[in-house]
Amino acid sequence: MQAGAAPGHAPASQVVIDVENLTKRYGDKVVVDNLSMQVRRGEIYGFLGPNGSGKTTSIRMMCGLLTPDGGEGHTLGYDVVTEAPAIRRRVGYMTQRFGLYEDLSIRENLDFIGRMYRMDRRHERVDAALERLNLSGRQQQLAGSLSGGWKQRLALAACMLHEPEVLLLDEPTAGVDPTARRDFWNEIHTLAAHGITVLVSTHYMDEAERCHRLGYIAYGHLLANGTPRELVEGAQFVTRTLSGPGIAALTHEIEARAGVTMVTRLAEGLRICGSSQDALDAALAPWRGLPQFVCGRTPPSLEEVFIHLSKQATDNFANA
Template identity: 60%
Template sequence: MSSPELAIDVRDLTKRYGERTVVDHVSLQVRTGRICGFLGPNGSGKTTTIRMLCGLLTPDDGEGRCLGLDIRRQAAEIRRQVGYMTQKFGLYEDLSIRENLDFVARLFELGDRRAAVDRALERLGLAERQHQLAGALSGGWKQRLALAACLIHEPRLLLLDEPTAGVDPKARRDFWDEIHRLAAQGITVLVSTHYMDEAERCHELVYIAYGKALARGTEHEIIEQAGLTVWSVAGADVAALVEPLKQASGVLSVAAFGNALHVAGRDAAALERAIAPHREQPGLRWQRAEANLEDVFISLIAQAQDNFAAPATAQEAPA
């Protein structure tokens, strides 16, 4: 039985399409009122995992509960208490903001639809635009409408699949301010993202690659667990170092940060041997650096086994 403090408590979730395992024994626990960042490259299994959590897909293996409900036997009940925001805008572009929200309220069979729509419009600052067609909205306003639709039935859990893709920095910041307000009210949030600045705004993180969960914990815990040694090199011709360093023994990852490179490895001595041939090169400035989340995640993906090596027979590519 799951703890009442856990909004999500699933173990060994697995999903296969043909011979390819797209989610491979992923376990996930998220406490009530927490914001959990779900990170990973495209095709890593994030969307498939989210769909299993909210009852849209049945796992081939694994078990667990969302909001205290069994993900296999009580999927319909879970869906009524979850707000799911998909990667792509999924509302009707030829309906107005109000008409879209009214339609969603009908789907959830809300008693006083007008009042529910009014609350949603006010909550997300959409009241003045309520008669505007959804198709005429910018990316940031579409995002607000999609979130309003997710919240109209007062869910206890939000599953947000790359919700800020394609919106401007101010819209992203406004969105995250709203997410933190919701978490403060006791709503649990699982949000997938590619942005490291957004990952830093989450209470905890799970990193998934090629269907496997490779790291979990707070930002500090994940960086500590990685045990990386990082060197930074800056100069006029650092781009020429990328390929030689990637091929060197002891180097896990090489990543560009502005005019500098971060060179990371787990064995400090082996890493120093790898960079030694380049240390005296004129015009380069080498110094030790603190590992950050991006260093860790690039290193993790470099070590992960690609599940695309297996033949794909799925009708739907995992995301």
């Protein structure tokens, strides 16, 4: 789906998060500007965008932690403005920073949360959370001694303790090693397969490709919405590869050519993007016919799609 296109509407029974023209301001700056999107039951919806784009603010409005200044929305059928406490009881929100007690063990942290919220079946819930996240064997280990990956597992277990229907995960794997990220995402897919809806913000392109659908937000505006394949196939630009000896030295010259919008250096050569096929081929004409260079066609990558969208957006804090 292209930037600026209206998000597709699913049947009401399948929609878990539904917001329309959601807006948040801080002073005279609009942080989230008329955000409209839907998240469907049991899907993993990836929320992407540069730092300061409004992802965290949007998530907090959807889970009832922040009151919007305009627009309307519902999460699990509850109004995000008038029924925020009901939303908070039925969603799990995982923040960017680890917020549990490092001088308590894994089990003690979970038991403390259960006590604080006066959960029924507390011991049963803690045991289930430990088992679900494969934490049972480490349950007596102090949280402060855990690696980043295990801390994220503990934080997710804490989010799941009250058996939420929706998980809102704000950059949950930032700073976590690739193996731990893979294991974490395998668990997210397991939860989604059991009907839990997941809205997750991330900067990693490999994680974006593991989402069922994606929304790309930049400077408060939702610029694109769709499956990873839809976003790549709907990209309004073309990409070429150029490889050969000494190709890196040509980077700046190629970047300056009319019809070229972006050049990326790779170990094997250059990836070159342009707004139209004819203009890009004309820009590369001086090198395409030379025997030492190989020019090929390739579809845009998801990362290139997002960079292309970001370049079209206006920074709402540029003059702050």
